[in-house]
Amino acid sequence: xxxxxxLRGDLExxxxxxxxHEHEAVFTVEESRRIDVDFPGLHTKNLFLKDTAGAFWLVTxxxxxxxxxxxxxxxxxxxxxxxxxxxxxxxxxxxxxGSVTPLAMINAAPGSVTVVIExxxxxxDRVNVHPLRNTGTxxxxxxxxxxxxxxxxxxxVAATIPLAG
Numbered sequence: 001x002x003x004x005x006x007l008r009g010d011l012e013x014x015x016x017x018x019x020x021h022e023h024e025a026v027f028t029v030e031e032s033r034r035i036d037v038d039f040p041g042l043h044t045k046n047l048f049l050k051d052t053a054g055a056f057w058l059v060t061x062x063x064x065x066x067x068x069x070x071x072x073x074x075x076x077x078x079x080x081x082x083x084x085x086x087x088x089x090x091x092x093x094x095x096x097x098g099s100v101t102p103l104a105m106i107n108a109a110p111g112s113v114t115v116v117i118e119x120x121x122x123x124x125d126r127v128n129v130h131p132l133r134n135t136g137t138x139x140x141x142x143x144x145x146x147x148x149x150x151x152x153x154x155x156x157v158a159a160t161i162p163l164a165g
Contacts, residue, residue: 001094001107004132010106010148011140019126019139026134027098029063041126041139046100048089051078056092056113060102060121060129061161071162076116094132101130102145102156103138110153122146122158 011018021039026032029045043063050056055078061067073081086097093100094107102115121127124142131138149156 003094003107007103007106007131010151014144014147014151016140016144016148018144020131021137021139023135023137025098032063039128039137039139041128042121042124043128044101044121046102048084048093048097048100049081050084050088052080053078056084056088057081057116058093058100058102058105058113059116059118059161061118062121065118065161066164068162068164075162076114076157076159099130099132099134101132102149103129104132105149105154106132106152108152108154113154115149115154115156116161117142117145117156117158118161119158122156 023035026035032043044060045063047059047067049059051073057076057078069081073079090096092108092112093104095104102117105113105115122142126139127142127145128137128139130136146156
């Protein structure tokens, strides 16, 4: 597991600009709304999922999105999904619930988890995500998140995510 030190090293090596904010621990989107009002950019939430074939997925969407979990599999190319277990999250991406972030893929073996980023986030100038812990936020371009994922050997997917009505 390369952890936050590896993440910072890769941000520097790839010359990726970012803004950093330290704050109290947040575990939900609702809690994060109280601390991120002054952070420019789009805010996110992340779903760690497992499909019926046993494949794992990390789906990053805008914080306010209500994902239609029944329609999601068709949009991302899998069978029915359910939320992944904390033990699988720790084993595969090295973090615990509340700290989920696409940047945790620095700890994942290529091919072990498929990362899906909502297409608006992927194209955004500034996306706010955790730096592997829920006591901080990094703001960086969606394209740079994709670049980091590719740098770590992953093949991220930018997709239209179906929303619940």
